[in-house]
Amino acid sequence: MKTHSIAGPARRRWTVAASALGLGALVLLPACSDSAASPAAAGTPSSTSTSTANATQTACAAALASDWVNIPGIDPDGPPASAAELAAWATPLQPHITALRAGVPADLTSKVDTLATAVQGATEGKPVPTEDASLQAALTAVNAWAHDSCGYTTLDVTNSDGTGLAGVPATLPAGPVAMKFANTGTDPAKAGFILLLGKVRDGQTATAADVQSRKVNLEDIADIVAVAQPTGTDPAYGLTTLRPGRYIVSTPVGPPPEFATILATGFEVS
Incomplete structure (x- = not known):
């Protein structure tokens, strides 16, 4: 595959x-009781x-x-x-x-x-x-x-014209991350179908460029830790915890199942 x-x-x-x-x-x-009538139970602002x-x-x-x-x-x-x-x-x-x-x-x-x-x-x-x-x-x-x-680190990824993913920094801190993915273009044929966030497995040397050029399958080299699938022009969201390592963000572009192309980019967590 x-x-x-x-x-x-x-x-x-x-x-x-x-x-x-x-x-x-x-x-x-929440349980119902008469305690709400008591100022002490209600608490101060x-x-x-x-x-x-x-x-x-x-x-x-x-x-x-x-x-x-x-x-x-x-x-x-x-x-x-x-x-x-x-x-x-x-x-x-x-x-x-x-x-x-x-x-x-x-x-x-x-x-x-x-x-x-x-x-x-x-x-x-x-x-x-x-x-x-x-x-x-x-x-x-x-x-x-x-x-x-929640105040988590955010990873807001956009695809506007099917040629690249914007909003992905070179590095992110370890810890919780809230991911958002949106297609901002007007051509459905250039929309990202689903965003995958994968943590590259230890020992793997493949890069985001290899995924984008279709030399490798993201799921063969990385563990998928978060996914987000937009509906129309509405964004999609996902949550995960980033651990130290190398990550690749990728989306297939165009209608399934064959898709027109693959977009991918990467970042490091230390």
């Missing part, structure tokens, strides 16, 4: 991964502000801590996920959904609930409906919030 084709399992895998975010199934709503900031921090950490790429059964050409595999993926996400829902703005709680429903099903052995449009919308909304609100 070559990078310029990205057909079959690879194309579908990263397409679906970018379109679905699974979150834990346990949603804990400063304590309320601190509490909100702490909840946001915890929600950001919860969004970052989980693996939304390797959902069991995401490869449509592979074997279906077993109930045990689905439960093993979903169960560790349960505490994260509580933290996420408690820390996002009120207008995002319904998005978290949508995602939580899918993961609840996974804990019961039900396949994750990764191509459901509501999951795609929820993923975009949650990751866009994290990009704008």
Whole structure:
């Protein structure tokens, strides 16, 4: 399988991964009580502000801590996920959904609930409906919030005319990164289909130029750590943690499955 084709399992895998975010199934709503009527329980404005900031921090950490790429059964050409595999993926996400829902703005709680429903099903052995449009919308909304609100390093990548990727620096610091990818041109034939962020494996010498010239397949030399697939002119988002090493950012351009070309560029993390 070559990078310029990205057909079959690879194309579908990263397409679906970018379109679905699974979150834990346990949603804990704030309890109702008479304590809200008490000034002491309500807290001062400063304590309320601190509490909100702490909840946001915890929600950001919860969004970052989980693996939304390797959902069991995401490869449509592979074997279906077993109930045990689905439960093993979903169960560790349960505490994260509580933290996420408690820390996002009120207008995002319904998005978290949508995602939580899918993961609840996974804990019961039900396949994750990764191509459901509501999951795609929820993923975009949650990751866009994290990009704008968590204070993480941002990697904002744009493709305007299908000839190169802008916004990728030579170096980035290790740690959390919020990725954003947008096509800013007007010609759909020159739009990037999906952005892949890969950490080049130790011992590999291939470069971004090798990926762009189609000498190598990105997935053969790097571990994909984040994906982002735009819808039309709307940007897409992804979260990951950068560790020291060499990274390549790449997108196939044009309609699948063959694509017109590949764009790729790289950066270092030390």
